[in-house]
Amino acid sequence: MSSPTPDEPPGLRTGTLTTADISFFVVSAAAPLTVMAGVAPVAILLGGIGAPVGYLLAGLTLTVFAVGFTTMSRHVRSAGAFYAYITRGLGRPVGIAAALVAMLGYNGMEIGVYGLLGSATSDTAAALGHDVPWLPVSLAGLLLIWYGGYRSIDFGAKLLGVLLVAETGILVLLAGGVLIDGGAHGLSLGGLAPAHVLTGGTAAVLACAFAAFTGFESTVIYRREAKDPERTIPRATYLAVAFLGLFYAFVVWTVIQAFGEDKVVQAAADDPGGLFFAAITTYVGAWAADLMHILIVTSVLASLLAFHNAINRYTLSLSEEGVLPETLGRIHPRHRSPYVAGAAQTVLGAVVVLAFALAGADPYQQLLLWVNTPGMLGLMVLQLLAALAVPFFFRRIDHREGLLRTVVAPVTAFVLLAGAIALVTVNIDLFTAASTTVNTLLVSLVPAVFLLGLLLAYRLRRTRPEVYANFAAEPAPIEGEDPSCPHPTSSSSTPASATPSSPAPPPSPSMAE
Numbered sequence: 001m002s003s004p005t006p007d008e009p010p011g012l013r014t015g016t017l018t019t020a021d022i023s024f025f026v027v028s029a030a031a032p033l034t035v036m037a038g039v040a041p042v043a044i045l046l047g048g049i050g051a052p053v054g055y056l057l058a059g060l061t062l063t064v065f066a067v068g069f070t071t072m073s074r075h076v077r078s079a080g081a082f083y084a085y086i087t088r089g090l091g092r093p094v095g096i097a098a099a100l101v102a103m104l105g106y107n108g109m110e111i112g113v114y115g116l117l118g119s120a121t122s123d124t125a126a127a128l129g130h131d132v133p134w135l136p137v138s139l140a141g142l143l144l145i146w147y148g149g150y151r152s153i154d155f156g157a158k159l160l161g162v163l164l165v166a167e168t169g170i171l172v173l174l175a176g177g178v179l180i181d182g183g184a185h186g187l188s189l190g191g192l193a194p195a196h197v198l199t200g201g202t203a204a205v206l207a208c209a210f211a212a213f214t215g216f217e218s219t220v221i222y223r224r225e226a227k228d229p230e231r232t233i234p235r236a237t238y239l240a241v242a243f244l245g246l247f248y249a250f251v252v253w254t255v256i257q258a259f260g261e262d263k264v265v266q267a268a269a270d271d272p273g274g275l276f277f278a279a280i281t282t283y284v285g286a287w288a289a290d291l292m293h294i295l296i297v298t299s300v301l302a303s304l305l306a307f308h309n310a311i312n313r314y315t316l317s318l319s320e321e322g323v324l325p326e327t328l329g330r331i332h333p334r335h336r337s338p339y340v341a342g343a344a345q346t347v348l349g350a351v352v353v354l355a356f357a358l359a360g361a362d363p364y365q366q367l368l369l370w371v372n373t374p375g376m377l378g379l380m381v382l383q384l385l386a387a388l389a390v391p392f393f394f395r396r397i398d399h400r401e402g403l404l405r406t407v408v409a410p411v412t413a414f415v416l417l418a419g420a421i422a423l424v425t426v427n428i429d430l431f432t433a434a435s436t437t438v439n440t441l442l443v444s445l446v447p448a449v450f451l452l453g454l455l456l457a458y459r460l461r462r463t464r465p466e467v468y469a470n471f472a473a474e475p476a477p478i479e480g481e482d483p484s485c486p487h488p489t490s491s492s493s494t495p496a497s498a499t500p501s502s503p504a505p506p507p508s509p510s511m512a513e
Contacts, residue, residue: 017226022219022236023243024160029109029306030244032251033167033299034116035212037292040252041272042430047205049261052249053192054205055212059245061416062213065383066241068390068410070234071401073220075393077229077474081220081314082382087472089389095472096460097453098385099323101378102314104449108375109214110307111349114138115356115367117300124293134363138353141304142346148305149312149342151335163302167295168247170288174276175254177283183257190261207427210420213244214376221313255279308345315341322467323460369432374445376431380421381446387414 043051069085076084082102087095118134118141125132148159179187219237226232258279259267268275281289316338319329332339356367390410394401424431428439460468 017222017232019232019235019239020161022222022226022232023239024164025222025306025309026219026236026240027243028160028164028302029310030213031113031167031299031303032164032244032247033171033292033296034120034303036171036248036251036255037276037296038273039208039212040248040255041268041275043205043208044252044256044264044275045268045272046208046430048265049190049256050192051205052253052256054209055248055252056245058206058209058213058420059241059248061210061413061420062241062383063238063245064409065387065413065417066234066237067405068413069220069386070237071405072390072393073223073233074230075397075399077223081223081317082386084317084472085220085393086382086385086389089391089393090385092461092468092471093454093457094385096323096457097450098382099314099318100449100453100456101446102382103311103318104445105375105378105382106307106311106314107345107348108371108373108378110304110311110345110375111352112368112371112375113300113304113307114141114349114353115363115371117141117297117304119362119364119368120296120300124297127293128290135353135357138357138363139350141301142349142353144301145304145308146342146346149308149345150332150337150339160302160306163298167299167302170280170292170295171247171251173284173288174258174280174292175251178254178258178279181283183254184260184263187257188261203423204427204430206420207423207430209248210380210424211376211431212248213241214379221310258283308342311345312338312341315345321471322464323456323471365433370434370438370442373428373431373442377421377424377443377446378449380417380424381450384414384417384421387411387417 040051043054047054072085072088076088083095083099086098115134115138118138121137122132122134219233219240223229223233255276256264258264259275267278271278277289277292280292315324315328316331318324319326319341328341328344329338330340331337352371353367356363361367387410391407394406399406425443428443432439432442434442457468460471
């Protein structure tokens, strides 16, 4: 682990995070317990007993995406993650636009969840016989998450590890109770038959399933803080997506067995929010249902902290790029965290939460669903662009990677992700429960921000050519990284079409690939 000399400004804590640590960040962002108890009943209601297959298909699609994504991670060391990958493959204008979409996506996914924190805590308190208003809880959560991001990254990893074990543990306890008792009518794999999978509700199930994986790609954001990033990042990516896909499918299947394949859809229709609690009460005990209520709150906190850390590192990278103010790139001298970026993100979250509260909005129906939806779509669009960037990137450099990894897998992932985005967009009312006007506005935010990013890119090219020319530049190798790893040998990292028309200084040595 490196330490800055007295003459050097503090940097992030390098060589700190293991494969398990990064996996905790990624899986915690997905909030497995919240996704299962809150969204899986809807998937069962819409897709029937074939719903578990939807999670397997979503996981398979994102595994295919991860093939090209992790292959490219061996050649791109920039901390800009998605926007750096997209810049290298599709050019600076698209990369800068993607950076703004990333900020929309991660902030949308994080800030909206403060509404869920407030409503989940209120519901938990009500289940235990207490009345707790949502707004003070959400504001307290903002301060708690700010502190978690302010502390060192290894502190956050340890905290998330504990919270993740707790929330997955309660789901394993539920599944174990169902398996030991044999379910309502004996265990059955009938729901996996094509007749139950290929139904009219399959599209809606897939939309719900893809949304449940949001944030899994954030492994590369922690590259500078990872131990042996050439190995840690791909391992963490595959581990996260494999765990989520298999775990989601298994848990949904066990809940179907808990009620019986002939009665679970009606049970989900009668009380979707109580489906998991009813199951764990029957097969484990009322005490476990009370514990699940509490752990949903900690699950939400874990998700908030994971997204908060991801946003802070995107903000840090864009500050270092010169796109955002330099002040946002300050690193805490002791904790080695991007503490100014964290404070700014906390203030933004407080403004949004208070605005919804003053408008009398519902913390779940409006704050969570309306703010999360463009965030989810933004991250899916980033995945789509990153998949498209992979074959363009490898076509222009010398490398020894195989055709399967550099062309077949990313192109397949692009097609599958395009279909997933279409499914989510068509079924957007499942995620928002809003009017057509509101849905149109929410969906339009992503292309609007992308267009704004393109305009910013052309403005930077004209007014700040040095910032534009060095955007997503390749950094020098960091401690713990193998300097002999394969890297591009071409002299430019962007297509010729992305070269500024106005004279610009040549790339710095750190940009040479």
